[in-house]
Amino acid sequence: MTKFLKTKIRIGVFLLFLISIYSNTKAQKSNDISVSFYPVFNNSIINFNQSAFYKTEINDSIQFNLLRFYISGIQLLNDHKVVWEEESSFHLIDANENLLSFLIHPSINISYTQIKFNLGIDSITNVSGAMGGELDPTKGMYWTWQNGYINFKLEGKCNQCPTRNNEFEFHIGGYQFPYNSIQTISLMVEPLKNIDIDIDLKKLFESIDLLNTNNIVSPSKEAILFSNKIASVFSNREK
């Protein structure tokens, strides 16, 4: 073995060493921040599997059986500028399966004051064909008679509903103009702290007349109005 070759190997080993250190530090340079959702009614957390009753504003009983929705396109902002974006950012939240939180991994050395995310799936993803993971159509969040993801599902019962078994059913979606129902939500947050978000369904149902609005299952004006209302009941959870 020539001297020259030996030096070459040494340099090579050293370079590999440097790379391994670099990739290790790179892996460590992010935080695990949890983002959690709390569906609440009158400040108590809703149980979706035990058909508990809650009292509405007019003292009627209301019951919730299903809540499932997509969160996508998560960004952290500082002074209205995006400082971090999650890659392939799609999360399915399913209250019945108790899947109400996920982790994000922003870089360690950024400061931010705000989180921004979409409630629902963007239009480009909606026209991109079959996808896997959280976006797999087997998740039951995809319409079949007409294409498109269902952004938000909420089902339950209330005596006010003049429907079969007094059920209400909201399957909110639609990605095509003018019935694009995706909503953007932004909330103030503190760096390095876990993010806890309330979804106040009491507030939501105060803004809905269940007598007339109890079944929305396709892209429409009503779906957009409803999605606006849902977005407005997301807020920071009081600590």
Place this chain on the structure above:
Amino acid sequence: MTKLFLLLIGICFTISGFAIFIGNIFYVPENWPQPVYDFSKNPLTYEKVELGRALFYDPLLSKGNSISCNSCHSQFTAFAHVDHALSHGIDNLIGTRNAPALMNLAWQKSFMWDGAINHLDMQPLAPIANEKEMASNIDSVVKKLQRTKLYPTLFLKAFGDSIITGEHTLKAISQFMLTLISNNSKYDSVMRKQATFTQQEKKGYKLFKINCSGCHLEPLFTNQQFENNGLYVDATLNDIGRMKITLAPNDSLKFKVPSLRNIEFSYPYMHDGRFKKLSDVLNHYTSGIYQSKTLSKKLETPILLSSNDKVDIISFLLTLTDRNFLFKTDYSFPKELLLKQ
């Protein structure tokens, strides 16, 4: 050594660049536009196409394993549903429209008569879930596939994973459907200067170009737009067409312009299969147009054709029959896979 390595990399890149054109699974015929389908997200391989073909012919996709995609899309009719105005699905339940022919789908921008479906991958979800068609759902199809002896192995070969997902199932079915290219009719041979039209076909082609090609644009024989072609509304169906999807009154009574390739075998015609013969269709365009607000601009001036003209046009339309497509064994029931089970 380094040179050899670079050469190998070069070869790999070249092969991957042309992967979709390997063998005869997929090709873009001369003078055709580029396909709409994004192959980069679902590169074709023999294993995936074969898996898709098995799924296409397997009744497992329906409730009670009773009907398959092939039940309403048979090869010998260009994958249409022959003989039935409105296609029937599970338990002989009758749907509201005529199942369209399946061919040249890589070039198709939207699917269904009303364009309800925006992507080929997502198309199978509709018939799988429709209660009058296969009355199942993709989730239970995936679970059923996973329990078979055959499919985990086929998915492993195709996708490198024996865990079956909705994504892989749909992508495999797309792969098979993408291979259904029809470009070997007499018309195509004439265009390639390998054959000649008879005098009558030539006359028919000339009349076709004057009267029909505004919507039935060559070489796909559709402009892929939604048009109201002046059919009176069938009160038993009250089908508003495209408006059901867009909710826009402008789209009332509009349906997608279908391709005319293999039209000889894809009868009956129109979204509700109301015409059994090509002569009925031509008579509709000359003397049956129902006036309404959204009638296609192209039909505002009446189409004038003598009965001889009509016969000539039909003789041209018959040159769009592609026997190679209708009988190609690559597209037929995969005995070697499905009969072994």
